[in-house]
Amino acid sequence: MRPPAVVVDVGWVNGLAAIRSLGRAGVDVHAVDHRRSALGFRSRYARPLLSPDPQDEDAFVSFLESLELGAPAPIFPTHDEPLNAIARAGERLGERYLFPFPRWDVLSRIQSKRSQLEAAEKAGIAVPRWATTSSAADELGYPVLVKPSSTEGFKRRFGRQAFRCETRPEVERAFAEAEEYEPLVQEFIPGGDEELYTLGSYLAADGEPLGLFCGRKLRQTPPGVGTCRVGEAVWVEEVVDQGLRLLRELRHTGLSQVEFKRDPRDGAYRLMEVNPRLWQWHGLATACGVDLPRIAFEDLAGERPDPVSMNGRRRRWAITLLPGERPALQRPPYVDAVFARDDLKPALVQAARLLRR
Ligand SMILES: Nc1ncnc2c1ncn2[C@@H]1O[C@H](COP(=O)(O)OP(=O)(O)OP(=O)(O)O)[C@@H](O)[C@H]1O
Numbered sequence: 477m478r479p480p481a482v483v484v485d486v487g488w489v490n491g492l493a494a495i496r497s498l499g500r501a502g503v504d505v506h507a508v509d510h511r512r513s514a515l516g517f518r519s520r521y522a523r524p525l526l527s528p529d530p531q532d533e534d535a536f537v538s539f540l541e542s543l544e545l546g547a548p549a550p551i552f553p554t555h556d557e558p559l560n561a562i563a564r565a566g567e568r569l570g571e572r573y574l575f576p577f578p579r580w581d582v583l584s585r586i587q588s589k590r591s592q593l594e595a596a597e598k599a600g601i602a603v604p605r606w607a608t609t610s611s612a613a614d615e616l617g618y619p620v621l622v623k624p625s626s627t628e629g630f631k632r633r634f635g636r637q638a639f640r641c642e643t644r645p646e647v648e649r650a651f652a653e654a655e656e657y658e659p660l661v662q663e664f665i666p667g668g669d670e671e672l673y674t675l676g677s678y679l680a681a682d683g684e685p686l687g688l689f690c691g692r693k694l695r696q697t698p699p700g701v702g703t704c705r706v707g708e709a710v711w712v713e714e715v716v717d718q719g720l721r722l723l724r725e726l727r728h729t730g731l732s733q734v735e736f737k738r739d740p741r742d743g744a745y746r747l748m749e750v751n752p753r754l755w756q757w758h759g760l761a762t763a764c765g766v767d768l769p770r771i772a773f774e775d776l777a778g779e780r781p782d783p784v785s786m787n788g789r790r791r792r793w794a795i796t797l798l799p800g801e802r803p804a805l806q807r808p809p810y811v812d813a814v815f816a817r818d819d820l821k822p823a824l825v826q827a828a829r830l831l832r833r
């Protein structure tokens with residue numbers, strides 16, 4: 477018997493895409509979220525399960541422990557907080573779940589931006605110049621970004637991923653505010669958001685890549701430091717090679733996104749970050765023949781699939797409609813993050829929310 481799958485944090489397009497990938501593959505999908513309004517709950521491929529907030533880590537883990545699944549189930553946390561909570565509870569959950577990410581002793585290092593940068597340097601991969609003290613900002617040249625080493629809690633608290641600072645006093649203030657998140661300061665790599673390249677992959681436990689996708693963002697919201705609004709598939713050998721090299725250095729296995737920014741000053745691809753999980757626009761990889769949730773599911777369920785790489789088409793992905801922003805219509809055919817012919821409700825719900833605004 478095939479196990480079911482569990483997708484955790486289905487509030488937005490990342491979780492929704494995972495639900496659809498697995499559901500279309502005939503997998504029974506439990507969708508877990510602590511918000512009734514979670515978009516993924518509206519998918520016809522999902523069985524909605526309202527959970528405690530992952531911030532209440534013990535209650536959240538107990539909830540997962542109590543689910544009747546019938547067989548050990550692949551579990552797909554789509555954001556850092558539930559991912560870290562689940563990985564930290566690896567022992568408690570290990571009999572009931574199969575994980576597309578490494579054990580916490582390996583993962584905790586990957587979830588530290590400082591360690592990611594150190595690993596990249598060790599592997600000979602270009603990174604933005606960075607430091608762990610605010611006084612070093614002057615040498616980096618403004619603007620700089622002050623970011624947390626661990627993203628847990630930061631985004632919720634400050635409503636952003638990093639502070640962009642133009643002066644030394646701004647850096648001092650940002651460091652003071654972010655103190656408990658082990659802040660670091662980084663030079664801002666010039667160039668537009670279309671210079672942000674991604675390797676998306678699934679690596680089996682023995683390290684073999686079973687799915688490889690490469691693409692770049694075309695637009696972020698908000699621009700500069702934001703999340704993907706429009707993306708495009710494009711294969712760049714250097715991005716794939718150095719991304720894989722970094723994942724090996726970090727001893728990562730499972731699903732991930734490695735993001736680089738192409739530095740227009742010297743053409744080097746500098747590390748932005750590693751996300752050891754599905755990322756916001758992984759639905760584009762699926763549309764390009766690299767269905768990462770499905771690949772991970774099959775591998776974890778003992779049906780190891782043949783390795784696949786992205787096909788050569790320059791497909792696009794977009795969140796066409798967002799409240800308070802102009803539509804990001806692309807020339808068809810392209811993948812919309814919400815609309816799907818075989819699963820209309822999420823788009824209808826989103827449209828109703830837009831109209832209500
Ligand atoms: N040094 C840098 N130079 C230029 N842009 C940067 C730099 N660091 C981060 N960014 C921009 O900010 C975005 C988010 O930063 P980062 O990836 O570090 O945050 P995050 O909170 O881990 O994001 P995510 O939610 O995607 O995991 C990046 O995609 C990139 O556009």
Ligand SMILES: [Mg+2]
Binds near residue numbers: 627749750
């Ligand atoms: Mg991240």
